[in-house]
Amino acid sequence: QLLESGGGLVQPGGSLRLSCTGSGFTFSNYAMTWVRQPPGRGLGWVSVITGSGDATYYADSVKGRFTISRDNAKNTLYLQMNSLTAEDTALYYCAKNALHCTTTACYVEWGQGTLVTVSS
Amino acid sequence: QSVLTQPPSVSGAPGQRVTISCTGSSSNIGAGHDIHWYQQVPGTAPKLLISGYNNRPSGVPARFSGSKSGTSASLAITGLQAEDEADYYCQSYDTSLSAVVFGGGTKVTVL
Numbered sequence: 001q002l003l004e005s006g007g008g009l010v011q012p013g014g015s016l017r018l019s020c021t022g023s024g025f026t027f028s029n030y031a032m033t034w035v036r037q038p039p040g041r042g043l044g045w046v047s048v049i050t051g052s053g054d055a056t057y058y059a060d061s062v063k064g065r066f067t068i069s070r071d072n073a074k075n076t077l078y079l080q081m082n083s084l085t086a087e088d089t090a091l092y093y094c095a096k097n098a099l100h101c102t103t104t105a106c107y108v109e110w111g112q113g114t115l116v117t118v119s120s
Numbered sequence: 121q122s123v124l125t126q127p128p129s130v131s132g133a134p135g136q137r138v139t140i141s142c143t144g145s146s147s148n149i150g151a152g153h154d155i156h157w158y159q160q161v162p163g164t165a166p167k168l169l170i171s172g173y174n175n176r177p178s179g180v181p182a183r184f185s186g187s188k189s190g191t192s193a194s195l196a197i198t199g200l201q202a203e204d205e206a207d208y209y210c211q212s213y214d215t216s217l218s219a220v221v222f223g224g225g226t227k228v229t230v231l
Contacts, residue, residue, distance in 0.1 A: 033220075035166075042122065042209065042222060042223070042224045042225040043158075043160075043166065043209055043211075043222040043225070044222065045219060045220035045221065045222065048220070057218070057219075059219055060217070060219070093165060093166070098168070098171065100171065100172075100175075101154065101156070101171055101172065103153070103154055104153045104154035104155075104156070104172075104212060104213045105213070105220060106154070106156040106168060106171045106172075106211065107156075107158075107166075107168060108168050108177065110165035110166055110167070111165065112164075112165055113165060
């Protein structure tokens, strides 16, 4: 199970940190990903982190503003979001990368999402 | 504008077969990257439906199948049922963008 938290209303230029707690599996064995979905629109990949946390990758739209991290001792994934704009308004999902998708990542489990609204 | 192009909507009567196309390019589908499909019932999180273009996770009905040819892929639903009404997304990786990419999504309506 994946459970996100930390969403809310933030002003443009502000910051927010999202969390995602995993349970029922060995958290450190899995790469984890953030995917977002603006209201009424499609899915967009945001960032991924390896199981050990030693490698991270970002979509160009968030590079330099967002930071993905994890604490395997707490089974928790994070997304630090800075310099937020209205275009970042979305439902943010954390997702567990499937072990069997070795050449192209796929996401076998998703949280329920946490809503981030950037508005003045 | 999504890197992977899907029709906005498809519809069919119960029992019919519908297909959803996912058109990419030489930097994603055409480069040999796997295609995955997700189903999203409104108000819920996406669910992995097909991975590696035709592998169904446990619990996914056999009426869902995937295929791939060149720079395109397709999801077929045979024997359409009312519970299949949802949004469907294709997903792959784009070498030029160095990023995971999703299609824009297709809304399936059961008439």
